[in-house]
Amino acid sequence: MTEAQRAYEAKRAAKAGLTLERWLERKEKAAAAGEREAVAKQRPSSAEAKGKPGFLARLLEKAQKPL
Numbered sequence: 001m002t003e004a005q006r007a008y009e010a011k012r013a014a015k016a017g018l019t020l021e022r023w024l025e026r027k028e029k030a031a032a033a034g035e036r037e038a039v040a041k042q043r044p045s046s047a048e049a050k051g052k053p054g055f056l057a058r059l060l061e062k063a064q065k066p067l
Contacts, residue, residue, distance in 0.1 A: 001009070006020075013023030053061070 009023060009027075010020050013020045016023060018026070
């Protein structure tokens, strides 16, 4: 972290009434929680994954049916 970044974070920590170390710990925890939420949103649930078959899958299914 550069001196300018450290000074900026120190100001934010002082405004929140925390020490710089506590502020950085909270910031890291919040970032980790945000990443976990983003990953959870990206993964579709099993019910959503079993949705309507795609165009090609439907064509292949029709081709397998006897006339």
